[in-house]
Amino acid sequence: MAESVVLDPVDLHLLRLLQNDARTTYRDLAAQVGVAPSTCLDRVTRLRRSGVILGHRLELDPAKLGRGLQALLSVQVRPHRRELVGPFVERIRALPESLTVFHLTGPDDYLVHVAVADMSDLQRLVLDEFTSQREVARVETRLIFQRWDCGPVLPPSPSAQSG
Amino acid sequence: MAESVVLDPVDLHLLRLLQNDARTTYRDLAAQVGVAPSTCLDRVTRLRRSGVILGHRLELDPAKLGRGLQALLSVQVRPHRRELVGPFVERIRALPESLTVFHLTGPDDYLVHVAVADMSDLQRLVLDEFTSQREVARVETRLIFQRWDCGPVLPPSPSAQSG
DNA sequence: CGTGAAAGAAACGGTAA
DNA sequence: TTACCGTTTCTTTCACG
Numbered sequence: 206m207a208e209s210v211v212l213d214p215v216d217l218h219l220l221r222l223l224q225n226d227a228r229t230t231y232r233d234l235a236a237q238v239g240v241a242p243s244t245c246l247d248r249v250t251r252l253r254r255s256g257v258i259l260g261h262r263l264e265l266d267p268a269k270l271g272r273g274l275q276a277l278l279s280v281q282v283r284p285h286r287r288e289l290v291g292p293f294v295e296r297i298r299a300l301p302e303s304l305t306v307f308h309l310t311g312p313d314d315y316l317v318h319v320a321v322a323d324m325s326d327l328q329r330l331v332l333d334e335f336t337s338q339r340e341v342a343r344v345e346t347r348l349i350f351q352r353w354d355c356g357p358v359l360p361p362s363p364s365a366q367s368g
Numbered sequence: 369m370a371e372s373v374v375l376d377p378v379d380l381h382l383l384r385l386l387q388n389d390a391r392t393t394y395r396d397l398a399a400q401v402g403v404a405p406s407t408c409l410d411r412v413t414r415l416r417r418s419g420v421i422l423g424h425r426l427e428l429d430p431a432k433l434g435r436g437l438q439a440l441l442s443v444q445v446r447p448h449r450r451e452l453v454g455p456f457v458e459r460i461r462a463l464p465e466s467l468t469v470f471h472l473t474g475p476d477d478y479l480v481h482v483a484v485a486d487m488s489d490l491q492r493l494v495l496d497e498f499t500s501q502r503e504v505a506r507v508e509t510r511l512i513f514q515r516w517d518c519g520p521v522l523p524p525s526p527s528a529q530s531g
Numbered sequence: 532c533g534t535g536a537a538a539g540a541a542a543c544g545g546t547a548a
Numbered sequence: 549t550t551a552c553c554g555t556t557t558c559t560t561t562c563a564c565g
């Protein structure tokens with residue numbers, strides 16, 4: 206598990222453009238960044254191999270897929286031991302309703318971001334997949350009014366990159 | 369803002385494959401789904417135009433970009449009025465540290481997922497961008513041990529799709 | 532929905548700074 | 549070592565059956 210990677214202005218420019226639309230062609234990238242298309246290919250390939258780029262993912266609209274309601278579930282797993290939390294996380298990750306799972310500090314051990322069809326679907330999910338389980342001590346449900354994805358993750362400062 | 373879209377097994381298969389790797393070629397998609405490449409193009413184009421596919425995004429590793437620490441900030445904004453929360457959300461979204469912002473039901477109005485360089489960077493962020501603001505009544509910080517992205521968002525059931 | 536052809540992009544070598 | 553150029557290979561895209 207490596208540390209930060211040194212990124213020059215060309216890399217940053219490419220990452221910024223690709224975060225907006227990962228299907229941008231190397232030809233178009235080259236025109237906007239001011240280098241040759243093959244250079245873009247070289248840079249992007251390097252960024253993928255170095256792990257900066259984890260993958261190209263499709264962003265879907267859960268509402269269009271019949272999941273118009275999203276919620277966050279705060280879950281306490283007790284006792285909080287590896288033998289219990291390992292299978293718990295794997296089971297939750299495998300649910301089609303789960304979008305993201307966080308393991309957190311603080312009294313609530315896990316936060317699960319879910320997308321469901323409606324209220325009754327959410328109720329079913331909470332009752333059948335969470336509170337019915339022996340290791341789940343408490344579940345707190347919060348509905349999501351709205352969600353905003355933020356801009357590209359840019360490096361903290363134009364200086365000081367530790368290799 | 370439309371409701372769900374009717375998706376047949378071919379659409380679902382394509383979405384499942386593309387969620388794993390959005391760069392899969394139509395030729396490879398065709399081979400795995402069992403239709404012609406041009407049919408895959410037709411289907412994917414339709415899915416993009418109907419809004420099921422919101423975009424092709426790059427998944428980056430924040431740790432490799434010098435942001436090895438992630439946290440969730442629960443924020444109370446008081447008074448919770450449009451004149452205050454609108455600018456608040458826009459300001460938070462514009463921070464380079466912000467990954468996602470949720471507007472929630474419950475006592476904590478907003479949940480902000482952030483990625484920072486280290487503890488002192490997190491402290492600076494909380495103090496300078498959150499608690500120093502007049503409209504921010506309370507901030508609760510929880511660190512993220514680990515984060516899991518879950519599988520594709522699949523439609524709820526093989527029946528009952530309302531168009 | 533499939534076929535086939537044309538336009539276009541990606542990938543790979545070589546080459547020069 | 550890194551960027552650029554030109555060619556080959558593959559993909560995308562479109563018109564048509």
